[in-house]
Amino acid sequence: MTFFFEVLIGGLLAGVMYSLVALGFVMIFKASGVFNFAQGALVLFAALTFVGFMEKGLPFWVAMAVTLAVMMGSAILIERFVLRPLVNQPPITLFMATIGLSFLLEGLGQGLWGSQVRALDIGIEDLPFDVLGMTFSKFDFFAAGCAALLVGALVLFFNKTRVGLALRAVADDHQAALAVGIPLQFVWAVVWAVAGLVALVAGLLWGSRLGVQFSLSLVALKALPVLILGGFTSIAGAIVGGLIIGASEKLAEVFIGPYFGGAIENWFPYMLALAFLLIRPQGLFGEKIIERV
Amino acid sequence: MSQGGAPLLVINNIEVIYDHVILVLKGVSLTVPEGGIVALLGANGAGKTTTLKAVSNLLRAERGEVTKGSIEYKGQRIDRLTPNDLVKLGVVQVMEGRHCFEHLTVEENLLTGAHTRKDGRAAVARDLEMVYGYFPRLKERRKSQAGYTSGGEQQMTAIGRALLAAPKMILLDEPSMGLAPQLVEEIFTIVDALNKKEKVSFLLAEQNTNVALRFADYGYILENGRVVLDGEAQALRENEDVKEFYLGLSSQGRKSFRDTKHYRRRKRWLA
Ligand SMILES: Nc1ncnc2c1ncn2[C@@H]1O[C@H](COP(=O)(O)OP(=O)(O)O)[C@@H](O)[C@H]1O
Numbered sequence: 001m002t003f004f005f006e007v008l009i010g011g012l013l014a015g016v017m018y019s020l021v022a023l024g025f026v027m028i029f030k031a032s033g034v035f036n037f038a039q040g041a042l043v044l045f046a047a048l049t050f051v052g053f054m055e056k057g058l059p060f061w062v063a064m065a066v067t068l069a070v071m072m073g074s075a076i077l078i079e080r081f082v083l084r085p086l087v088n089q090p091p092i093t094l095f096m097a098t099i100g101l102s103f104l105l106e107g108l109g110q111g112l113w114g115s116q117v118r119a120l121d122i123g124i125e126d127l128p129f130d131v132l133g134m135t136f137s138k139f140d141f142f143a144a145g146c147a148a149l150l151v152g153a154l155v156l157f158f159n160k161t162r163v164g165l166a167l168r169a170v171a172d173d174h175q176a177a178l179a180v181g182i183p184l185q186f187v188w189a190v191v192w193a194v195a196g197l198v199a200l201v202a203g204l205l206w207g208s209r210l211g212v213q214f215s216l217s218l219v220a221l222k223a224l225p226v227l228i229l230g231g232f233t234s235i236a237g238a239i240v241g242g243l244i245i246g247a248s249e250k251l252a253e254v255f256i257g258p259y260f261g262g263a264i265e266n267w268f269p270y271m272l273a274l275a276f277l278l279i280r281p282q283g284l285f286g287e288k289i290i291e292r293v
Numbered sequence: 294m295s296q297g298g299a300p301l302l303v304i305n306n307i308e309v310i311y312d313h314v315i316l317v318l319k320g321v322s323l324t325v326p327e328g329g330i331v332a333l334l335g336a337n338g339a340g341k342t343t344t345l346k347a348v349s350n351l352l353r354a355e356r357g358e359v360t361k362g363s364i365e366y367k368g369q370r371i372d373r374l375t376p377n378d379l380v381k382l383g384v385v386q387v388m389e390g391r392h393c394f395e396h397l398t399v400e401e402n403l404l405t406g407a408h409t410r411k412d413g414r415a416a417v418a419r420d421l422e423m424v425y426g427y428f429p430r431l432k433e434r435r436k437s438q439a440g441y442t443s444g445g446e447q448q449m450t451a452i453g454r455a456l457l458a459a460p461k462m463i464l465l466d467e468p469s470m471g472l473a474p475q476l477v478e479e480i481f482t483i484v485d486a487l488n489k490k491e492k493v494s495f496l497l498a499e500q501n502t503n504v505a506l507r508f509a510d511y512g513y514i515l516e517n518g519r520v521v522l523d524g525e526a527q528a529l530r531e532n533e534d535v536k537e538f539y540l541g542l543s544s545q546g547r548k549s550f551r552d553t554k555h556y557r558r559r560k561r562w563l564a
Pocket residue numbers: 311312315317335336337338339340341342343344355356357
């Protein structure tokens with residue numbers, strides 16, 4: 001039984017990291033209806049930029065601040081040169097544009113900072129420690145803590161600030177938001193900047209676990225089942241979806257895996273998502289489409 | 294045209310084209326005087342919404358464009374401004390079909406209206422109470438998700454939201470749509486009160502000619518992208534053609550304008 005909980009909690013902690021990547025997707029999708037294929041590239045770009053500045057000898061917090069500024073600047077440029085010219089185009093066009101953007105970001109990141117695998121040390125050792133006879137990774141706890149803090153801050157931002165309110169308004173009805181004078185461009189820039197922040201945190205956490213390299217942009221693929229499970233429009237869904245995926249893939253690996261010869265961790269989440277899609281296509285917390293005459 | 298008050302909004306012979314090819318407004322001119330309620334009447338598809346959106350500049354978000362003519366607000370050209378600029382100037386549109394933010398509460402909906410304001414929380418809080426004063430029902434439902442409120446409550450929310458922008462002029466598109474007659478009366482009574490007490494001018498698009506002409510000072514009748522008739526509301530109410538085609542009353546008894554052949558209608562007005 002102890003072993004079961006050990007696996008479960010380990011899975012939940014890993015799941016928080018999936019939530020983090022999924023969150024970036026959800027915010028952009030909510031505010032602009034764009035499925036942002038470039039979210040993974042943003043994670044890679046942020047991590048590369050951060051490591052690059054660290055290697056230039058900047059102290060940790062300075063590198064963090066500079067990278068954050070770079071991510072904000074990118075958000076503004078993306079709004080200005082990618083989203084604004086494509087306003088009113090069908091969603092598929094915007095989706096294609098984000099595919100282009102992801103190649104641009106990956107190329108740019110690797111061009112500027114090189115493409116070799118770099119270690120990223122954020123000062124938290126991945127040491128095991130014991131609670132109640134169960135062994136956990138210290139790093140996992142730290143990562144989960146960071147993610148939880150970020151999510152809490154975002155929830156406050158969305159619910160308690162004027163800009164957060166404008167963001168939610170735009171997510172609900174672009175036209176009406178325009179009619180009350182909310183400038184869409186501003187809101188989109190803010191959303192991409194926040195997605196950049198989320199990508200930075202995800203990039204640091206994932207990067208220090210996997211090393212900073214191209215495959216970092218693939219963690220975004222892990223967000224897909226999370227999104228299907230949690231719904232594309234729900235922040236709570238992204239969080240819970242990530243936890244479920246994290247926990248279930250680890251449990252499946254340990255307890256069902258042996259019957260399949262192992263390594264089911266890689267495809268189990270997609271199976272789960274697929275099954276879920278058949279039962280509840282709007283996701284666990286996806287916003288109900290309110291219909292009213 | 295004899296209308297009291299200095300002109301607040303002047304639309305001068307505008308032409309509107311959607312998608313670069315669809316010509317919808319073919320030279321529309323109208324004036325809204327300071328403190329007036331002006332009705333823009335006409336059947337479905339006549340171009341009322343397009344006219345309002347040309348003013349609020351929501352047109353551009355629909356790939357529509359004013360290709361001729363000019364629009365002036367307080368003597369200043371506003372054709373090139375963004376909706377955000379216009380709201381700051383005090384011109385706010387209440388869209389057809391209410392367009393409440395469904396997943397926001399009624400109160401949050403109202404507060405989004407204050408997005409562009411810079412005069413501080415206290416002023417916004419005061420205006421929120423003012424809106425609750427006019428629409429006590431919204432106060433009861435302030436914590437409800439707007440998507441789950443009734444059509445009447447949504448219309449009130451949409452108007453209240455516009456009021457929180459502290460507007461000088463509201464472009465109100467079909468407030469009566471889909472509402473029971475009693476509720477329509479209630480909403481128009483409040484519009485009238487807002488006009489008198491809060492000094493908000495209205496440009497009101499309506500298919501419900503009867504109600505609109507009772508509350509408006511002046512009216513324009515739009516058909517197929519052109520103004521075919523305009524005049525004091527009183528005069529329009531007594532006009533035989535208006536009675537026949539828009540009020541559904543004529544000397545020969547009740548009749549819908551749909552029953553009459555289109556060419557005949559046009560001919561009589563253009564003659
Ligand atoms: N976005 C649009 N693109 C193309 N045509 C449009 C668009 N919006 C409205 N129209 C057309 O313009 C005409 C006038 O529409 P509208 O202004 O909505 O009329 P009303 O509000 O009087 O019902 C209609 O024929 C309608 O089909």
